[in-house]
Amino acid sequence: MKFSIHNIFEEFDSIRETSLPSAIVKYKDILPLLSKHKKNKNIRIKAAGKSVNGKVIYSVTVGKGALQVLAWSQMHGDESTATRAFFDFLNFIEKKETNKLTSELLDKITLTFIPMLNPDGAEKQTRYNAIGIDINRDAMDLVSPESEILDRIFREIQPGFSLNLHDQDGWYSVENSGKPTSVSFLATTPDLYQTKTAARKKAMSVIGKTFSALSEIIPGHIARYSDAFEPRAFGDNFAAKDSSVILIEAGRWKDDENNEFIRKIYFTTFTAALLTIASEKYPLSSVKIYEQIPKNNEMMLDLILRNVLLRDKYNVDIGIKRFPVYDKRRNKTVYEGKIETLGDLSVYSAFEEYDMNGYSLYPGEKEKHNREIEFTEEYYFDLVKKGITTLEHVDLSFEKNDFNEIPLNLIRAGCDFSQDVYPGNFANFYLKNRNGETDYIVVNGFLVNIISNDISVINAIRI
Numbered sequence: 001m002k003f004s005i006h007n008i009f010e011e012f013d014s015i016r017e018t019s020l021p022s023a024i025v026k027y028k029d030i031l032p033l034l035s036k037h038k039k040n041k042n043i044r045i046k047a048a049g050k051s052v053n054g055k056v057i058y059s060v061t062v063g064k065g066a067l068q069v070l071a072w073s074q075m076h077g078d079e080s081t082a083t084r085a086f087f088d089f090l091n092f093i094e095k096k097e098t099n100k101l102t103s104e105l106l107d108k109i110t111l112t113f114i115p116m117l118n119p120d121g122a123e124k125q126t127r128y129n130a131i132g133i134d135i136n137r138d139a140m141d142l143v144s145p146e147s148e149i150l151d152r153i154f155r156e157i158q159p160g161f162s163l164n165l166h167d168q169d170g171w172y173s174v175e176n177s178g179k180p181t182s183v184s185f186l187a188t189t190p191d192l193y194q195t196k197t198a199a200r201k202k203a204m205s206v207i208g209k210t211f212s213a214l215s216e217i218i219p220g221h222i223a224r225y226s227d228a229f230e231p232r233a234f235g236d237n238f239a240a241k242d243s244s245v246i247l248i249e250a251g252r253w254k255d256d257e258n259n260e261f262i263r264k265i266y267f268t269t270f271t272a273a274l275l276t277i278a279s280e281k282y283p284l285s286s287v288k289i290y291e292q293i294p295k296n297n298e299m300m301l302d303l304i305l306r307n308v309l310l311r312d313k314y315n316v317d318i319g320i321k322r323f324p325v326y327d328k329r330r331n332k333t334v335y336e337g338k339i340e341t342l343g344d345l346s347v348y349s350a351f352e353e354y355d356m357n358g359y360s361l362y363p364g365e366k367e368k369h370n371r372e373i374e375f376t377e378e379y380y381f382d383l384v385k386k387g388i389t390t391l392e393h394v395d396l397s398f399e400k401n402d403f404n405e406i407p408l409n410l411i412r413a414g415c416d417f418s419q420d421v422y423p424g425n426f427a428n429f430y431l432k433n434r435n436g437e438t439d440y441i442v443v444n445g446f447l448v449n450i451i452s453n454d455i456s457v458i459n460a461i462r463i
Ligand SMILES: [Zn+2]
Pocket: 076, 079, 165, 166, 167
């Protein structure tokens, strides 16, 4: 089945599901979409069972081909990219119902998709289900009702292909290229010995072809996921039952607000993989391409400041990671910026890197505040020029562990909040040039360029 990856990629903007603008996708967000698509007789939506907390989990089936494909998303509740891309895909096939490519695809395959296998985890924005089980470590015991649903549907349809759809941590690069991984693939192993069964070779071939096509759009940003065997995972179990299992992990793209570009890439990848499966041609030449896909390497950081002088005499690089944390009250993602590592970081790369040769680094200062703070820009820059990264407030009422919207940390007076520059601590420090002026400050792992009045702080810390 011949297709142009560029056409699919470009089609995205016209079919994008506009009701899912955020990377936080919860059960209530997908219910109206299921109702909308239920009106189409070619989209069969069924209740497949209930989550621990009693939410109905649905399966969506399209196509009438002999080749059975099973896919599921958000088995980890905070990994929404595949769910969003699936609803984009439903819009795509509805819009293109009469299109030759789409009708051929749906003649060849029957796709059963479980969008949001873990609605309770999605509600809490966590990987785990309501009782704290990682569903992808429950394939043998089937303790969770969500696991039972996936296992039962697999046994019912006996899919030739299984698509296991996730989001990986945001700090992978493609081998040591310094380029962040945007998509990674794995032809999941059926056993400890990474045996290349016939089913696995088919998965490898489909990935090899999809990789080649996708490389026209995001060259150098695609990697091969670790093939270590995990006996408790669904993919590995389905592979052992001779399904061709393809893991697709969404990664990251620089400055990608709400993961929108990654979502577009993921939609393109998913659609291209289905079209490749439907071609029923799985040549060995594409298996070889699969085997040459560079490895997914966890060597990315969010921010690296290179060649700074630490404690007035040590020349080091400082590496920072910003850990996403779900802010329930505001239903948004905020960050905890921490020093991940320091020293020789020549083997790491980062989304933002600066050469700070000639700068000396000092731990951030604290200042006491008793009054309501009026944050004019002038006042702010007066504070940060003095190296102040954190305000200690005596009488401010705020929720504990809440995050600050102003670009300074806010802590209760006397609170133990170390600003020591050391791995594991929050990244709060300032950088002085050779004339002793503070040109840069880092607040909660975000850089403020004082010379150009450029504040990049998304959120600071409140404790
Ligand atoms: Zn996952």
